[in-house]
Amino acid sequence: MRGARARIWGWRSSPPTRPADAARFGTGGLHVRLLVPPDGRVPAWPRIGGSARVDWPSGPDALHRPVYTVSDLGADRVDIDMFDHPGSPTCDWARGVVPGAPVGIMGPGGGWLPEGDPLLLFGDETAVPAILRILRITGVPARAWVTAAPEDLAALGADRRVTRSGDLLEALDAANPGPGGFVWFAARDGIAREARRRLTACGLPRGRFSAIAYWR
Numbered sequence: 001m002r003g004a005r006a007r008i009w010g011w012r013s014s015p016p017t018r019p020a021d022a023a024r025f026g027t028g029g030l031h032v033r034l035l036v037p038p039d040g041r042v043p044a045w046p047r048i049g050g051s052a053r054v055d056w057p058s059g060p061d062a063l064h065r066p067v068y069t070v071s072d073l074g075a076d077r078v079d080i081d082m083f084d085h086p087g088s089p090t091c092d093w094a095r096g097v098v099p100g101a102p103v104g105i106m107g108p109g110g111g112w113l114p115e116g117d118p119l120l121l122f123g124d125e126t127a128v129p130a131i132l133r134i135l136r137i138t139g140v141p142a143r144a145w146v147t148a149a150p151e152d153l154a155a156l157g158a159d160r161r162v163t164r165s166g167d168l169l170e171a172l173d174a175a176n177p178g179p180g181g182f183v184w185f186a187a188r189d190g191i192a193r194e195a196r197r198r199l200t201a202c203g204l205p206r207g208r209f210s211a212i213a214y215w216r
């Protein structure tokens, strides 16, 4: 399935008139949490409550809060590439949303660039934006293995550091991070869990890999 690119304009309760603060989503974390309001309702946003706790809207005002990667951005825009799959409230929203409709963005968070030399990156369709961004920013040698259809690879399709793989775990078994490398792995929960198990079993220290479930 083809990923859909959503151009998002930041956290406002009305259509943006001054979206020039988007650049702050470009450092310190690769990811954001979208706050998607329920269809047909005026959005209610979270507020800081009396005890400094965040009060989240609930009931019919509850927000859908998926995590996505900032695939690119400028001073006035944040780009998010969504893998379009059935049963997704976020993809349904992105398909039907009209320009200027409000959506919240919380972040950035979820970690910055992995540290190691080389970087070995493994991911499925949902990790394509993160791999794209890491490869774009990193200054160290890197290679990536991706399970995604050719039409879902975006700019990764033209990157010689990227190999399309039918099996991420097989690719992981064959990879060698050497003495200073970092292994970064992101995929569906069972696959990420198995990657973590294999990396631990082969003795790679905990600080030299991450294996994260991107979806369940």
Ligand SMILES: Cc1cc2nc3c(=O)[nH]c(=O)nc-3n(C[C@H](O)[C@H](O)[C@H](O)COP(=O)(O)OP(=O)(O)OC[C@H]3O[C@@H](n4cnc5c(N)ncnc54)[C@H](O)[C@@H]3O)c2cc1C
Pocket: 031, 064, 066, 067, 068, 069, 070, 080, 081, 082, 083, 084, 085, 086, 087, 088, 089, 090, 091, 110, 125, 126, 127, 129, 130, 213, 214, 215, 216
């Ligand atoms: C750090 C991080 C960064 C991420 N970055 C991106 C990104 O840039 N682009 C992107 O597309 N995704 C990304 N994801 C994955 C995304 O958050 C999940 O796919 C999430 O489930 C999407 O929310 P939803 O509203 O579609 O579905 P949910 O409400 O979470 O789930 C709805 C249904 O869809 C199913 N589902 C969820 N994801 C998939 C899938 N990929 N394929 C098939 N079925 C699925 C679920 O099993 C469930 O049945 C990221 C996840 C993490 C943790």
